Amino acid sequence: MHDFLVQLKIYKPNLSRQETKLADFLQTHPDRASQANIAELSTMTGVSTATISRFAKALGYPNFQALRMALVQSPPEPDQTLFAELSPDDSVETLAQKIFTSNIDALRTTLANLNAAALAKAVNWITHADRLGLFGLGASNLVALDGYHKFLRTAIPVAYAADYHMQLMAATHLGVNDAMILTSHSGEDKDAIALADLAKQQHVPLIVITGAPASRLAKMADAAFVAVAEESRYRTEALHALIAELSLMDTLFMISAIQTNSQTAPLFRRVRATIDATRQ
Amino acid sequence: MHDFLVQLKIYKPNLSRQETKLADFLQTHPDRASQANIAELSTMTGVSTATISRFAKALGYPNFQALRMALVQSPPEPDQTLFAELSPDDSVETLAQKIFTSNIDALRTTLANLNAAALAKAVNWITHADRLGLFGLGASNLVALDGYHKFLRTAIPVAYAADYHMQLMAATHLGVNDAMILTSHSGEDKDAIALADLAKQQHVPLIVITGAPASRLAKMADAAFVAVAEESRYRTEALHALIAELSLMDTLFMISAIQTNSQTAPLFRRVRATIDATRQ
DNA sequence: TGCCTTTTTGAAAAATATTTTCGAACTTAT
DNA sequence: ATAAGTTCGAAAATATTTTTCAAAAAGGCA
Structure with a gap:
């Protein structure tokens, strides 16, 4: 339903300190994060379970599990290099x-x-x-x-x-x-x-x-x-x-x-x- | 990790009556099922939460949430209809x-x-x-x-x-x-x-x-x-x-x-x- | 700067969700 | 028909998540 990365972008301007820490972790390790439950995620990130739960709701998910699902569903970000500017240094194949x-x-x-x-x-x-x-x-x-x-x-x-x-x-x-x-x-x-x-x-x-x-x-x-x-x-x-x-x-x-x-x-x-x- | 459909195939031979009911529902409504928590799924299917929980473990998932995640990740089977012959009966949109x-x-x-x-x-x-x-x-x-x-x-x-x-x-x-x-x-x-x-x-x-x-x-x-x-x-x-x-x-x-x-x-x-x- | 207000945060309590236990109902084999 | 094994759900036990509440931090203003 709500793509995680999209939701994150929307909420980004009002991220607090702990929330930023959490968001960063979720973006860099979506795999590890989506495996973990809220308590494990709390240990991984050093952010309390309370804050994580609140973060999920702030992004618009009904609960933590929904965020987890969104995280796991969020399309692996497309190979950015393929959307980059054509460069004379690229191989013919890459171009x-x-x-x-x-x-x-x-x-x-x-x-x-x-x-x-x-x-x-x-x-x-x-x-x-x-x-x-x-x-x-x-x-x-x-x-x-x-x-x-x-x-x-x-x-x-x-x-x-x-x-x-x-x-x-x-x-x-x-x-x-x-x-x-x-x-x-x-x-x-x-x-x-x-x-x-x-x-x-x-x-x-x-x-x-x-x-x-x-x-x-x-x-x-x-x-x-x-x-x-x-x-x-x-x-x-x-x-x-x-x-x-x-x-x-x-x-x-x-x-x-x-x-x-x-x-x-x-x-x-x-x-x-x-x-x-x-x-x- | 463990694709839901694959796991289901493995376990299929030993499905009990209630489990079959559950498996059918999961296959036909993966979307609705993955939205719901175990209690809601129990009401939807008429299978007790206990059985659902046991079913998840039987398929090899550590818990119900893991099954949910697998369900949501399982690649939606490619819409075969989109590769079918064009038909005059198709909606303009489908065409x-x-x-x-x-x-x-x-x-x-x-x-x-x-x-x-x-x-x-x-x-x-x-x-x-x-x-x-x-x-x-x-x-x-x-x-x-x-x-x-x-x-x-x-x-x-x-x-x-x-x-x-x-x-x-x-x-x-x-x-x-x-x-x-x-x-x-x-x-x-x-x-x-x-x-x-x-x-x-x-x-x-x-x-x-x-x-x-x-x-x-x-x-x-x-x-x-x-x-x-x-x-x-x-x-x-x-x-x-x-x-x-x-x-x-x-x-x-x-x-x-x-x-x-x-x-x-x-x-x-x-x-x-x-x-x-x-x-x- | 110092005081007040608002926001952020985590510990713990409360609420929810999931798993397990346990016994009843059902199957199957003899 | 009886025993042995299986399936199953209610409820208890456990685990997880959410909310409350108070403390700490940040922000605003004289």
Whole structure:
């Protein structure tokens, strides 16, 4: 329930002297500490059982045993070195591990932050759309292109363009019975916002994939999906987010495909075959 | 220490009636059980505290609390449903989880299968290349395009084209002091092999990103990187592999960038800034 | 600084939780 | 059907945790 390290962080500012001593011990020897009962822990740390009991409650646990359980459950802290800044001194192997770890982490956090209600709405718009517009500028165009490759093989007609002006023209043809998936990492790119404005004017349901939940674009969206990647991590957050953004597109596609297919069994097999054929 | 499920298996043959009742409850509600103290567990299960205490010792734990801890630590059996076929009956949430899980899994396996020696070689060719050709057809073109977006901002000159014939023309200009990164998921596409043939003829170091380690293309490569995604998993392995292939490209790029940058500090800062600017 | 208030702390008492004892109920073997 | 062994829970015994209370330490203020 309450992760020990999290609880500790919350309470940290008001730690007294004995409590600090105790907290330090718990952090450095979580294994030994979780084995011991309150009396043994008292001897180990030189802190009275009374204080230990009170400490547990202060952290928000109902009793000492609950703290013990939290301690034992608290995930072994992830290999910090894998989350460190890439360094020219790292071996090629370490660098690869760090990069993959960041990507995996981006996917995990993105999934955790995924809004199921928005997803259901978006899928509904997509599957019922007469046409689906896929747009994105710069590196985000990759996400749109990926979606294009995927949706091209389904029964849903798609509109895509690499060039901004072509995207604008394509977007002009969309209406209330269509849908638009627009990707922009910053969510503030003015061309992307122009596309979103167009969608709003024409009452096209607007699905946004972005890295910035508070951006103008996210606020304009009828359904927004946020690709989360650690900002601080050696400044290439934008690069890792791409993977997460593609996974979001992948999710929109797969669910839409599954749901349209389930309606008609023969079509199901056909589209499934085309999914397989999507790549060579 | 002693995993609960393992201990239970050992003791299973000599479980009495009440103990079976208890064991069943612990297995089906490990969460509720581990929250409760011995008295609460007694009420939940209809087994006396005496029997519960004896049960704990019978399984080899020194006391009831130790059993509780083991219970809470016992790795929750991996949610098999998350690796199952996507089903139209799944909730949107479950579908999303399955898709992300597959993607994460693809990254993990790909990392585990990564050949560090090949990576070092490839990075060396890339950083010393006069020109870097980035090619790929169909959906694999996305990987090439992603690489193009990335390498474009470094000091390494890049050649990319969306169209196959343009790719052929660009490849004709590469020589022994250049490098080519060619992506093909199947590794058997004839156009991709034609590009590889060209590279061989002109002695261009050939770096291949593929999903098929035994393919013709992989065998032709001077350094091959394999994106692994579970074949069996609802037939869309090719889609999940894309993420892994992009991560491989990402890795080639990041390591190359780091290594060229570390040589000249001022350039380092500049290229790092451009990495940030890669996305908008 | 010195006085007062508040906070922290541990010893011991009180409250809780767990284990063991003990005898009854149930099984199994003869 | 009876004896021997086993299982089991109530209650006693023990162990553990929490709370109380008073002393010590820290903080605030004239």
